[in-house]
Amino acid sequence: MIDRRLFTSFDWKVLLLILLITAVGILNIYSASASYRVVGTPYALKQFYWSVIGIGLILMICSIDYHILEDVSYWCYGTIIVFLLLVLVAGKTSMGATRWLNLGLFTMQPSEPMKIVIIITLARYFTRNQMPGLLGIKGISIPLLILLLPAALIVKQPDLGTAIMVCLVAATIMVAVGIRWSVILSLVLTSLPLIVIAWNFLLHTYQKNRILNFLNPERDPLKSGYHLIQSKIAVGSGGIFGKGFMHGTQTQLRFLPEQHTDFAFSVFAEEWGLLGSVIVLILYLALVLWGLHVASRCNDRFGTLLAVGVTAMLFWHIVINMGMVIGLFPVVGVPLPFFSYGGTSMITSMVGAGILLNISMRRFMF
């Protein structure tokens, strides 16, 4: 069962790359939360614990053949859909928003595993239902249903960030499978009226405000617009070499919102400057390119699509988070993988990394 080649073909360098990003992240959280009044365990230490759990998960995932995922994918999909429905019906509601589900022993947020499950499900669908040529309207209708059901449930919670993420990941998989330009065009055209509907009926006031404030920061210079401005000042004032660890004035004076979670990169850019930011950017780019490389050298279609999906998940998290921090995108609550504080994000990212390493080390088996 255990093939020696599994060890020799394990990508130790990639694991090191991930550990490096995580370590820089923990250091950064230490600085970002230095001005906080600490209640209980400091954030940096908690993040360290999460990363240890995450590495354990990577090793666990690598010990199991990823093809099992193909068999269980629809079951996982069904289960998470049921959980998402349960959240809407019986989730923990606190002042109107419902994301958490109490499972007796622990509470869970089923929208988060959906990010991974949608990848597995679509990878299986496109593996088992291969069609000659590029995908047309017909070929894309079932995958769209598979995507829109959870996406709608997640928007309803409301959790716009996760819903957008799930859609982007699914779209990337479809592009990798190959899709006709005419289909893309018609999807864009039909989604316009859907956006109007979503704007009027699905989005909450706070979500609408975030988007409006992005388009015009002066609209609300004290709140969400203020966050964007302050984040830009933080990044820009870092200059080439940065203000130094623990010396970012924007950070330490707490101009930044959620500076240990969604705006963690803003802290880093202020304290380490263009030099530091570019290094982190290169580390992330290396990770993404390696993920795509794993996809293209994998010998079976399921593995390829799985690798594309997981890489897309990491990629879009990175791009949307960084884009938000530097003022390219509106403020949507999307964390930076391995870098932002938070157990949920850390676990999802590590599981994704585990799947990629798994596919990579089994490339010789088929």
Added chain:
Amino acid sequence: MKGQRYIRGGHDLSKRLYLISLGAVAIFLIILSRLWFLQFIEVGRLREMSENNRLRFIPVAASRGVLLDRNSKIIVNNTPSFSLAVVPNEVKDKDYLLNNLSRVLMIEKSELLARWERVKGRAKYFPVVLASGLTRDQVEYFEENSLRLSGLEIEVKPVREYPEGMLASHLLGYIAEVSEKELEVPDYSDFNPGDYIGKNGIERSYEKYLHGEDGGRQIEVDARGRFLRVMNETLPVPGQSLVLTIDSDLQKSTEKALGDKAAAAVVVDVNSGEILSFASSPGFDPALFTRRLSPEQWASYVEDKRNPLENKAIRGQYPPGSTFKIVTALAGLSEGLIDEKTEVNCTGEYKLGNGTFRCWSKKGHGRVNLKTALRESCDVYFYALGEKLGVDKIALYARKFGLGEPTGIGMDGEKSGFVPTSEWKEKKTGIKWFRGETLPVSIGQGYLTATPVQLAAMTSGLATSGKIYRPFIVKKILDHEGKTAKEFSPEIMKTIDIKPEHFRLVREGLLAVVNEPHGTGAAARLYEVKVAGKTGTSQVVKMNDRKQAVAYKNRDHALFVAFAPFDKPEIAVSVVVEHGEHGGGSAASVAGQILRKYFELKGVIKRPSTDSEDESSDDEPEGDAE
């Protein structure tokens, strides 16, 4: 199989994967160029913004809505609290400053230093609170000497003030700092660590009305952090105030009647559902929670066996005991199993199969009919009736009276109580329901439980011949100018399809309980107003396990439900005294005191009362005695 399963053909995608890689690199290049733009080209302007003209955002908390009783008397108010903070980085002469502070604040220098050092190792730019609750004089001193004593900041925060002390603590709840977990919820997305929010009771359930919208000032400060000018200002929108349905005078009397016992009492207007009084005892001091509880205070609350932090009126689930005979009796009448003349001979026990079920009266009640069975709370009569009804019929009627589900009073954490059915038991244990298990249920024991607020609602349904209004606690929401923004009107929760004459028969039984010889509820009697009620004793430990002196925790709970006036009911009362032994004693006398106060406040009963026979009359030392 295997070959077919793992479909080959990742390679046909590699061309597209190559293009996707190029796309990824392109998007990273866009991010890179943006970083370069901000950190290389714009760095001068942005660094200037971050260094020279320091913008600071000073949040200005909205003043929280106040809580008023039904007569517009303030029961929870706000008062500004000033605290003094120091920004370590901006202090020139630490020693000089500390000496000054020590003198003005009258706090030991070493103590101030200790508070200062608490934040050691953390950012020096962040203000550290050294003292709170400053006097006006102290605030004035620091403001006048701000140049000499650089680095000081005065922070103003409105804090809750409780003119009535611990009154209705469970109903009102308390406010405290928002927790990390709460901050993760999107509806709290506008809150920051350190903000205060309602944690319990009305403060929590009506947070979105009470909180208002926090404002803020964007100010410019100089290099030393001194205020230069206001750049931008958003004024806070004060929170809305709530007019509650409770009457603070009646509430006070209710709490006084409960004393320091572990107990709860609810008074509801039967014709609207307005809660007039809502007490859970012992109470707690909400002011302590606002000022951060010391570990000792917290321990004293948590370790108290009487459970002061629990809102027993909506979260205490007690077997309703004989108060439930109201429902059993109405079920029997409505199903045609009994009428007012039906008689049962009570010998003090009831045999069913191999089991013997005892009446509370060992020697028995002799021949009893509906009225005498209710009056003397004869168990045997209801055993016989319960056996005929069966548990599922009893459950059906219990649900008609709102038992087994939360009343929807509008406060978080309300419990539903429990109404057993044969289906439930079989599903849960796999064992069939035994007929013998029905008998305890028919006298309100066994698996059956209800909360005090449910019992009050149940009683109001009897008083009105079948119309139960949903109990509610907030009458009106006022905007900050005092105008009515929203008014809550009565809402019917249950309409019970039982004939009026059946209700009348049971009501007459309850009148006898309080007013006739042998009645078990004489302690609730008022001579000016006809009171009808029902006692209840709910067993904590089985009868046969009993010794002469029972330990406190094993003593029975005492219950009493009542409504008045008998001819034209206005209010219903439910009282539960944990481990209070007999419902006829402690609970009924509490209900009597509450009812007396209600009619005194209405002017129906003159005060002081000249009733020497009533237990409650001697503890009302009112001023206008003759």
